Amino acid sequence: MKIAVLASGKGTNLQAIIDEWFEEALPVEFVGVGSDKVSAYALKRAEAAHIPTRVFPKENYANRQEQEEDILAWFEMLGVELLLLAGYMRVLSPEFIRRADFPIINIHPSLLPSFPGLNAQKQAVEYGAKVSGCTVHFVDEGMDTGPVIMQEAVQVFEEDSEEELAARILKVEHKIYPQVVRLMALEKITRKGRKVYIQRDS
Secondary structure (H helix, E strand, O other): EEEEEEEOOOOOOHHHHHHHOOOOOOOOEEEEEEEEOOOOOOHHHHHHHOOOEEOOOOHHOOHHHHHHHHHHHHHHHHHEEEEEEEOOOOOOHHHHHHHHHOOEEEEEEOOOOOOOOOOHHHHHHHHOEEEEEEEEEEEEOOOOOOEEEEEEEEOOOOEEEEEEEHHHHHHHHHHHHHHHHHHHOOOOOEEEEEEEEOOOOO
């Protein structure tokens, strides 16, 4: 399966997936890593793994539509079959999602539908939640509203800061995101409406 990644920052989830790929645990071909940030460290991680990269800085485009047209054209050229969002800080437009002829998945640092949007770890701490975690989900036209593929819980301690909780959640993100990529590549995930079914090995 040909996969591409969009990332805006450090790219630690990207690295977790690359590491699994290097260990031949993922039956995928990385065809590209794109970013809206020239300085994104995710690009350096991709280059170190000999994955083609491209940058789409928003200041180079008149509007979001032009930027997304360019991204979609690149993906079409690459023959992308699955798009992963890994800390991509731009919201994809409904038109982009409708036109993409491949599934798009994202990882979010909370147990959706709780604490969607930005600063999910801070939201959990301030709310006084006892449990948070992370969610891998299909991307739809809403904000973190797509069908859930996989979730894992992380305990929230009373003394937790946002940073402490985020660090513990991130470790779990690095575990479950590659798992979902592998299941997608092996065609073990099916979606019927909002329900997602995983075919487990017997």
